[in-house]
Amino acid sequence: MNSRTRCQGCGAKLPSAEAVCAHCEAELVTETPKPVGKYACPHCNGRFAKPAQVRWPPKVPWWRPAMERMQCPHCDTPLRDRRQPDIHxxxxxxxxxxxxxxxxxxxxxxxxxxxxxxxxxxxxxxxxWRTERGVVERDRYAAGSSRRFATGGTEQPGVAQQRQSDSPD
Structure with missing residues (x-):
């Protein structure tokens, strides 16, 4: 048997000179990296290019009024834009x-x-005054749907939080 019918990487026997070793080819094929997003979710730290715009409240009939809100495409946490805030x-x-x-x-x-x-x-x-300055581009979106009026807190509906009634006692 000559060197043309053996794999140069692992030395396995090949059926023909034009054949490719399946073991070595699997090692060479790498997964394409997922594109890294520009922004990070404050809840799950997942990266995304832009937040998902979804109807809120979800699953309402078409004749009922609904609005759109931003949320993380990975964990569905509601987000608010810290650079272009909504007015009260x-x-x-x-x-x-x-x-x-x-x-x-x-x-x-x-x-x-x-x-x-x-x-x-x-x-x-x-x-x-509502616009937050000096916000790093990665942290542009904060968790919560809106900023509370005249305070620095945020409302976070939709973020999974443990209530007292959920305790295992």
């Missing part, structure tokens, strides 16, 4: 009430325009 849901009605009260209650035109200017300035400062 009571902010717009509060601004409408403030504008209407300025228009109705203030008679002086100059004072009304200054109060309107201060209202716009205050609403812009509120919006920029």
């Amino acid at each position: 849901r009571g902010f717009i009605p509060l601004m409408l009430i403030a504008v209407l009260s300025i228009q109705i209650l203030v008679a002086d035109r100059t004072l009304r325009s200054w109060l309107g200017f201060l209202l716009v300035l205050g609403s812009l400062s509120y919006f920029f």
Whole structure:
């Protein structure tokens, strides 16, 4: 038997000179690496390129109102964007009430325009206060669906947490 019918890697006998050793070929074939995502989930540390947009609440009929929220594609934890935060849901009605009260209650035109200017300035400062600066790109998304108003806490519906009623006692 000549060297053409033996594998050069492991020395196993081959049926023909053109055949490939199955054992050595399996060692050479490597799995393609999964693309590493730009962001990391704060709950499971899984990497992803962008969060999944899902309907919330899930499994509601089409005629009921639903919204979309961001969640981790690996562990389904709700996420919030720390760089582009949502405004509080009571902010717009509060601004409408403030504008209407300025228009109705203030008679002086100059004072009304200054109060309107201060209202716009205050609403812009509120919006920029909500934006978190200096956030590392990897940690852009935080766990929780929204930031609590005027506090630094987060609400985390959907994140698995043990309740007292779940204890094994």
